Structures are given as C-alpha cells and as structure tokens.
Amino acid sequence: MTIGDLVEEGTYPFHSRFKRAVNFTDGRRLISVVDETIGDGPLNIVLPGFEPGTSHDPLQIRTGTVVFEGREYPVTSRYSSVIPGKPRNLSRFDITTAPPKSLAFLIDETRERNFRAGFERGFVQHVKQCVHQIFHGDRLAGIRQLKGTGLGLTPSGDDFIAGHLIGLNLRGEPTDEVFEAARSENIFSNTFLDLARQGRISGRMKNLILALMTGRGIRECTEQLFAVGGTSGADLVTGFYMTARA
Amino acid sequence: MITGHIRKGSYFDSVTLMRVGKEITNLPGVIDAAVVMATASNKAILDSSGLLAGQFKDAGDTDLVIAVKAETEAAAKVALETVDALLKKPATTESRPVSLSGALQILPDANLALISIAGRYAGDEAMRALEAGLHVMLFSDNVLLEKEIALKKFAAKRGLLVMGPDCGTAIINGVPLAFANVVNRGDIGIVAAAGTGLQEVSCIISNAGAGISQAIGTGGRDVKKEVGGIMFIEGLNALAKDEQTKVILLVSKPPHPEVLKRINKVLKTIRKPVVRMFIGASPGTLEDASLQAVSLSRGKQPRVAVTRTKIPKLKPRRKYIRGLFSGGTFCAEAQILFGKDAYSNAPTGKSKQLKNSLKSQKNTFLDLGEDEFTVGRPHPMIDYSLRNKRILEEAADPETAVILLDVVLGYGSHPDPACELVGVIREVSRKVAVVCSITGTDKDPQNRSRVAAALKKAGAIVMPSNAAACKLAGSIVQCR
Numbered sequence: 001m002t003i004g005d006l007v008e009e010g011t012y013p014f015h016s017r018f019k020r021a022v023n024f025t026d027g028r029r030l031i032s033v034v035d036e037t038i039g040d041g042p043l044n045i046v047l048p049g050f051e052p053g054t055s056h057d058p059l060q061i062r063t064g065t066v067v068f069e070g071r072e073y074p075v076t077s078r079y080s081s082v083i084p085g086k087p088r089n090l091s092r093f094d095i096t097t098a099p100p101k102s103l104a105f106l107i108d109e110t111r112e113r114n115f116r117a118g119f120e121r122g123f124v125q126h127v128k129q130c131v132h133q134i135f136h137g138d139r140l141a142g143i144r145q146l147k148g149t150g151l152g153l154t155p156s157g158d159d160f161i162a163g164h165l166i167g168l169n170l171r172g173e174p175t176d177e178v179f180e181a182a183r184s185e186n187i188f189s190n191t192f193l194d195l196a197r198q199g200r201i202s203g204r205m206k207n208l209i210l211a212l213m214t215g216r217g218i219r220e221c222t223e224q225l226f227a228v229g230g231t232s233g234a235d236l237v238t239g240f241y242m243t244a245r246a
Numbered sequence: 247m248i249t250g251h252i253r254k255g256s257y258f259d260s261v262t263l264m265r266v267g268k269e270i271t272n273l274p275g276v277i278d279a280a281v282v283m284a285t286a287s288n289k290a291i292l293d294s295s296g297l298l299a300g301q302f303k304d305a306g307d308t309d310l311v312i313a314v315k316a317e318t319e320a321a322a323k324v325a326l327e328t329v330d331a332l333l334k335k336p337a338t339t340e341s342r343p344v345s346l347s348g349a350l351q352i353l354p355d356a357n358l359a360l361i362s363i364a365g366r367y368a369g370d371e372a373m374r375a376l377e378a379g380l381h382v383m384l385f386s387d388n389v390l391l392e393k394e395i396a397l398k399k400f401a402a403k404r405g406l407l408v409m410g411p412d413c414g415t416a417i418i419n420g421v422p423l424a425f426a427n428v429v430n431r432g433d434i435g436i437v438a439a440a441g442t443g444l445q446e447v448s449c450i451i452s453n454a455g456a457g458i459s460q461a462i463g464t465g466g467r468d469v470k471k472e473v474g475g476i477m478f479i480e481g482l483n484a485l486a487k488d489e490q491t492k493v494i495l496l497v498s499k500p501p502h503p504e505v506l507k508r509i510n511k512v513l514k515t516i517r518k519p520v521v522r523m524f525i526g527a528s529p530g531t532l533e534d535a536s537l538q539a540v541s542l543s544r545g546k547q548p549r550v551a552v553t554r555t556k557i558p559k560l561k562p563r564r565k566y567i568r569g570l571f572s573g574g575t576f577c578a579e580a581q582i583l584f585g586k587d588a589y590s591n592a593p594t595g596k597s598k599q600l601k602n603s604l605k606s607q608k609n610t611f612l613d614l615g616e617d618e619f620t621v622g623r624p625h626p627m628i629d630y631s632l633r634n635k636r637i638l639e640e641a642a643d644p645e646t647a648v649i650l651l652d653v654v655l656g657y658g659s660h661p662d663p664a665c666e667l668v669g670v671i672r673e674v675s676r677k678v679a680v681v682c683s684i685t686g687t688d689k690d691p692q693n694r695s696r697v698a699a700a701l702k703k704a705g706a707i708v709m710p711s712n713a714a715a716c717k718l719a720g721s722i723v724q725c726r
Contacts, residue, residue: 232260
C-alpha cells in the first residue's frame with residue numbers, strides 16, 4: 001500500500017463511495033482509498049486490486065498502518081507529490097487523443113464541432129470568454145465565472161483551474177488568490193484545487209511533467225492523463241499547458 | 247416548452263451525466279437537454295441556451311438539475327422519466343484501456359487490432375499486435391516504408407493481415423472499420439489499395455442489390471515495388487479460401503509491373519472469378535468493375551438506372567471543369583476519364599502538375615485530401631470548410647463551367663454533408679453547373695437518398711457514381 005505524502009495520521013469519517021474509490025473527510029478535504037488505476041495522489045491511499053465493500057467505518061491512519069473497512073494494512077511506501085521540475089519544451093505536447101467533449105478545443109478550435117447541442121454551444125462560448133479573461137483580462141473575474149462550469153463531480157472549469165494553478169506554481173507565480181476565487185461548495189473540487197494551489201500533483205500529472213522534462217514517453221503519459229474521468233484529465237492538462245506556455 | 251427537475255445533493259460523475267444527456271437529447275420530440283450540477287456558471291449557460299426553468303434559480307452547487315426543451319409536454323415527461331431510469335441504472339462498465347495489453351485483458355478473444363496513433367509510434371504498436379497474434383488495421387499514416395515492409399513480411403509468415411499503413415477503410419465479417427459504409431452482406435470479396443475506391447465499389451455493389459463478404463484494404467503503398475504487394479496477395483489468397491466469397495474484385499492504382507507480375511501469377515491459381523480494376527491501366531471505371539462483379543455474383547446483368555439531367559445555360563466564356571475531390575481515388579479516376587491535358591496537385595495519366603494548388607489552371611482536378619491541404623486540419627470528408635471556400639472561389643472565376651464534387655458518406659465522414667453543402671451549391675449553381683457523385687448507401691447514418699434529394703433541391707446534378715459524374719462534366723465542357 002502506497003500512501004500520499006499529505007495524508008496525516010488521524011481518524012476520518014466516511015464520505016462517499018465510487019467504483020474505484022472510497023472517500024473519507026476531515027470536513028475540509030477528502031482522503032481517498034483508491035485502486036491502482038486511479039493511482040498515486042497527495043491524499044490518496046493506493047490499495048491495489050481492492051473492491052469497495054459496503055462499510056461506512058471511518059478510515060484510521062496510524063504510524064505505518066492504515067485501517068480500512070475493518071482490515072489493517074501496512075504502509076509500504078510514501079508517494080511524493082511535489083512538482084519534479086520545469087519542462088524544457090512543451091512543443092511535443094499533443095492533444096490529438098483528448099476526449100471529444102474535453103476543453104482541448106481551447107488549444108485546437110476545430111474540436112468545437114464536437115459540441116452541437118444548444119447547451120454545449122453555450123458551454124463552449126462561456127468557457128472561451130472565461131479563459132480569455134483569465135489570460136488577457138481580469139484573471140480572478142475569469143476564474144470566478146469559469147468555476148463550476150461543466151458536468152460531474154469535478155466540473156471541467158474546475159479541472160482547468162487546477163491545471164492553471166499547477167502551471168502558475170511551475171512559473172513561480174502566486175496561487176492563493178486564484179484558489180480563493182475558485183473555491184465553491186463542492187468538496188471534490190475544493191480538495192484538488194487546494195492541492196494544486198500548493199503545487200501538489202497526482203502520479204499521472206507528475207509522470208507527464210517528468211516526460212516533458214526528459215522528452216521521453218510524452219505520448220504515453222499524456223494518454224494516461226486523458227484516461228482520467230470523462231474529460232477531467234484532459235481538462236486539467238489543457239489548463240496546465242495553456243498556463244505553462246503563456 | 248422548457249421543464250425540468252432538481253435532485254438535491256446528488257453527485258454523479260461526468261461520464262454518467264454525458265451518457266444521460268446524450269440519450270435524452272436523442273429522444274423524439276426533445277429539442278435540447280442538459281443534465282448538470284446547478285453551479286452559477288452552469289445556470290448562466292442554461293439561461294443563455296434557453297434551458298433555464300424557473301425552479302432552477304434556487305438550486306445550488308451540490309444539486310443536479312435536469313433541463314429539457316421539448317416540442318410537447320408529453321415528450322418532456324418521457325425525457326424526465328428516462329433520466330430517472332438512467333440515473334438509477336448502474337452505468338455500463340466503460341473500458342478505456344491505455345495500452346494494447348490492457349485492451350487484450352478486456353477482450354482476450356479479439357483477433358484484430360485497429361491502430362490509429364501518431365505514425366512514428368504506430369509501427370511498433372502494430373508489431374506488438376502481430377506478436378500477440380492479431381491481424382492489424384493500421385489507420386495511421388507516416389509509418390516508415392522500411393517498417394511497413396518489416397511488418398508485412400512478419401505478418402505474412404504467420405498468416406496475418408496488415409491492412410495499411412494509411413488504410414482508411416475495410417469491412418471485415420460485416421463490420422465496417424474506420425471510414426466505411428453500411429453495405430449489404432453478400433458474396434463479393436474486395437481487395438483494395440485505394441481507400442475511397444473501396445468505398446465506391448462496395449457502395450455501388452450494395453446499391454445494385456448484391457453484397458460484400460469481406461473488403462480488405464492494404465494501404466496505397468502496398469502495390470509499390472518496395473513493398474511488393476505482400477498484403478494485396480495475402481488478401482487475395484484469403485478471399486480465395488473464404489467460403490463466403492464467390493467473386494473477387496481487385497481495386498488499385500496501377501501496381502508496379504513487378505508487383506503486377508506477382509499478382510497475375512497468384513491469379514492463375516485462383517478458381518473464383520476475379521474482376522480487376524487498376525485505375526488507368528484497366529479499361530473501364532470503378533462503376534463498370536463493380537457492376538461486372540454484381541453480374542458475376544448474380545448470374546445476370548444488374549439493372550442500371552438512367553439519370554436524366556438538365557444542363558444549366560452557361561455563359562460562353564465558361565468552359566473549364568474544376569474538380570474538388572475529398573477522395574484521392576476519385577481525383578485519379580476523373581483525370582483518367584477526362585483523358586486530355588488537365589492540371590492536378592496529384593497528377594495521374596496525362597495530367598500536369600499544378601503550379602500552385604491554391605490557383606486552378608484551365609481544367610483542374612484537386613485532391614483536397616493531400617497533405618498540403620490537411621496539415622493541421624481535419625480531412626475534407628469531415629471538415630467541409632476548405633472545400634466550400636474553394637467552391638465559391640472557383641465559381642467566381644469567369645472561366646469555370648462545371649464544379650465537380652464527390653460526397654463520401656458512411657462512418658467517420660461528416661454526419662450531415664448536405665447541411666454543409668446546400669448553401670454554397672445554392673449560391674453557385676446559378677452561375678455554373680454543379681455535378682456531384684455520392685458514395686454511400688441508404689443504410690449509412692447520413693442516408694444517401696436524403697443527401698441526394700437535398701443536393702438536387704439546392705441545384706446540383708447528382709450522378710450515381712464518380713465515373714458518371716466525371717463523364718457528364720466532360721460532356722458539358724466538350725459541348726462548349
């Protein structure tokens with residue numbers, strides 16, 4: 001079992017359960033027990049091959065052990081979520097295989113044709129206006145308008161902002177104001193936005209940055225990120241790429 | 247009418263919400279729909295899209311809203327009930343493997359891998375698939391020639407097929423792969439080193455009432471000297487052994503003479519009737535070859551519909567054809583049929599190289615699928631913007647008499663080509679003759695008859711095949 005470097009000792013009540021993750025909370029953020037397909041993260045506990053049961057027991061983190069659904073597991077390693085360095089060259093980054101409904105249309109506008117229904121067209125226009133504001137106008141106003149935009153647990157807008165925060169960290173720019181502007185009532189989004197604010201990233205994002213630093217395995221690492229969620233991975237990468245290259 | 251409801255404190259992942267949103271939008275009578283969390287931003291978009299029902303204003307970030315715009319109250323009610331049912335139903339397990347080995351864990355019985363990734367990686371991935379005992383369809387282009395040869399030699403030794411690289415279409419055991427059409431199943435097997443050529447012959451055969459057993463693409467380079475027709479011959483042998491195949495149809499640009507020799511040697515060993523269409527080298531057209539295959543399959547001549555056309559009156563200065571093709575094979579066939587001096591960015595037969603692909607000279611046949619037009623943008627079968635712009639430019643040239651177009655339907659192609667073309671055809675058909683062929687069937691998602699009707703209504707002359715369209719275009723300019 002690998003445990004993220006920001007997981008602290010304590011007892012955490014049950015929050016929610018998904019196919020590949022069981023979430024616990026300290027009231028402010030989520031600590032997640034996940035399988036290896038989701039993988040490492042600053043607040044993830046990776047338990048290979050686990051199948052979520054039905055227990056609502058709290059998660060207990062002790063020195064060297066984790067008690068999850070009544071079973072005690074030894075901690076074998078700690079995952080370091082610190083950004084490993086600065087990519088040398090972003091030119092080999094490729095969004096071709098990003099999911100059609102992701103925000104990759106911000107990089108390749110021909111992808112806008114994937115958004116056909118009335119709401120989808122409105123979504124595209126709204127996102128474009130917000131992102132223009134972020135990069136060419138009042139950044140915080142753009143962030144406030146973009147947050148919560150899109151579907152699901154972590155709306156596309158929030159994923160993009162998380163990528164933006166990682167990019168800002170990479171450039172050594174302040175992130176607190178952006179995070180405050182992006183904060184909402186959504187604990188899923190707040191958790192990963194706060195991590196991005198601190199420059200803490202998942203294993204897949206770390207692998208992509210390492211690939212961009214070394215020039216090796218960029219395609220594989222990009223595709224692994226694109227496979228996260230419906231569009232979450234691609235939305236995150238879009239925000240990161242646009243910020244890092246700006 | 248706009249209606250909807252709110253589910254308080256409901257979280258669903260985006261994959262589920264996308265699936266639900268798509269399913270209800272496709273319901274009859276539903277004009278538009280959205281299933282989203284009620285964040286301020288999403289509510290603003292609902293408002294601007296005309297989907298904000300009054301009750302949504304009080305919903306918050308952690309509430310799910312279902313918004314439906316429908317033609318009738320009954321349709322809206324069905325949509326809302328459908329959402330409830332879909333959200334209760336566990337999502338189908340969606341597998342998105344990120345590697346070949348991951349895909350094989352999910353589908354251990356798979357026997358074919360379709361590879362569509364950047365060319366520089368595609369060869370290695372194809373080799374991994376072959377090593378795992380899979381046939382390969384290699385959609386990717388820009389695979390090194392040496393790699394292609396190595397893959398094909400490796401596959402041939404193991405009795406496997408490598409369709410491609412740059413293989414855009416195939417139909418295997420009735421399953422259309424990549425850019426392919428929905429055609430009848432039947433007893434005519436095709437081997438083609440020409441993608442749109444394969445689509446054209448399979449559609450003509452299907453529209454004539456016969457059907458396809460297998461359609462094997464090889465990629466255009468297969469019949470070059472260097473590759474030696476390895477997969478063309480493997481495909482031919484496979485069809486010779488295939489019990490479902492009674493007639494074999496071969497389609498290609500002329501193979502290298504040494505390759506042709508090898509193909510002919512194999513043909514002597516095959517006891518099934520074989521129709522050959524090596525564009526520019528064989529007599530006739532793709533249509534002729536298709537109908538000959540139909541006739542061999544059915545034991546009688548197919549009935550050919552006569553197309554009556556009314557040629558528009560053109561000003562005397564208008565005397566040239568401007569062929570704007572999305573399919574390379576069609577562009578080649580047009581040049582061969584035209585026969586006289588013409589210009590092209592992909593010259594075949596007696597045509598000359600166009601000096602500047604952006605400017606037509608006299609009779610010009612353009613392959614808009616060539617790299618010079620597609621770098622950084624989708625293929626013209628998907629994205630009509632470049633061709634539409636060129637149609638307007640050509641019509642504005644006072645010497646243009648005929649604009650000749652191919653419209654390719656089927657999976658992968660534009661979902662609504664008529665919608666893209668009708669406006670420009672309506673605009674230019676007052677000045678020039680617009681002659682189109684449509685490669686497709688009524689079973690294709692776009693429906694050939696529906697597309698044909700829309701184009702005719704806009705002022706185009708729609709012919710049953712590329713060859714027929716080319717011949718008509720030639721007749722129009724020869725009469726001038």
